[in-house]
Amino acid sequence: MREQRLSQHWRWAESRWPRLRLRLWRGGSLPVTTRTTGWTRSRASTEWYSDTTTLSGFRDALLWAGNYILANHNEYALEDKDLAVIVVARHISTSYGFNSAMWAKYGATLAGEPSGDAKSTEPPKANPTAATLATLTGQGVQFAVCSMATRRLAGMIARSTGGNTDAVFAELSANLIANARLVPAGIVAVNRAQERGYSLAAA
Numbered sequence: 001m002r003e004q005r006l007s008q009h010w011r012w013a014e015s016r017w018p019r020l021r022l023r024l025w026r027g028g029s030l031p032v033t034t035r036t037t038g039w040t041r042s043r044a045s046t047e048w049y050s051d052t053t054t055l056s057g058f059r060d061a062l063l064w065a066g067n068y069i070l071a072n073h074n075e076y077a078l079e080d081k082d083l084a085v086i087v088v089a090r091h092i093s094t095s096y097g098f099n100s101a102m103w104a105k106y107g108a109t110l111a112g113e114p115s116g117d118a119k120s121t122e123p124p125k126a127n128p129t130a131a132t133l134a135t136l137t138g139q140g141v142q143f144a145v146c147s148m149a150t151r152r153l154a155g156m157i158a159r160s161t162g163g164n165t166d167a168v169f170a171e172l173s174a175n176l177i178a179n180a181r182l183v184p185a186g187i188v189a190v191n192r193a194q195e196r197g198y199s200l201a202a203a
Contacts, residue, residue, distance in 0.1 A: 046072065047198040049086035051190045055112065057203035058093040062132045064201055065141050080140045086193060090146035090186020094153060097145030100126035102175045109157050127177065137178040145176055146186030 048068055050061035065085050072078040089097040095110040103110055107123035127133065154169035161168075173182050183189040194200060 047084040049193045049198045050201045050203050051088045052093040052203045053091035058096045061087045061203040069139055085141045088144045088186050088189050094146050094149035099175045099177050100130055103127045106157050143180035144183045144189040145180050147182050148185045
């Protein structure tokens with residue numbers, strides 16, 4: 001049943017977008033790709049990542065990741081271990097790459113510009129996406145957090161608190177969300193994922 005559904009899906013995709021260079025399944029079983037280098041290592045039937053640069057984009061990416069996993073579960077009988085999913089947090093969305101302890105301590109800086117909502121006068125005391133993150137990390141979703149943006153945030157925090165940028169950077173780096181890895185630059189992570197065949201959804 002799983003193979004039949006996938007075969008129908010790919011035939012439809014090929015008919016809709018014949019000129020795209022799609023990595024399609026052909027034959028009687030799902031392909032298993034083995035990645036053996038860097039943070040994109042996986043042994044999965046399908047590989048997908050989302051590139052995010054804004055806070056709202058990060059939240060959208062979490063929603064899409066959940067939908068991606070659910071649809072593959074329900075329609076193609078794929079399990080969590082069959083799916084390699086990565087969300088890249090870079091530029092402004094980097095703030096969501098840190099755990100609630102950092103938000104409790106530095107929420108005013110991590111939250112960015114005020115929303116303008118009168119009810120939001122106090123900065124968040126926890127990562128606003130913590131509940132969704134807990135669900136997705138339990139399903140194996142991985143996160144790449146931009147080191148360059150982290151250093152920028154560390155500088156902002158150091159200036160506002162009278163601290164040391166290097167010390168704050170080290171603290172942030174040690175307090176990433178679960179299943180996260182600090183990467184040299186978010187944009188490099190995007191490039192490496194594409195080089196290794198991951199499908200892209202920009203948020």
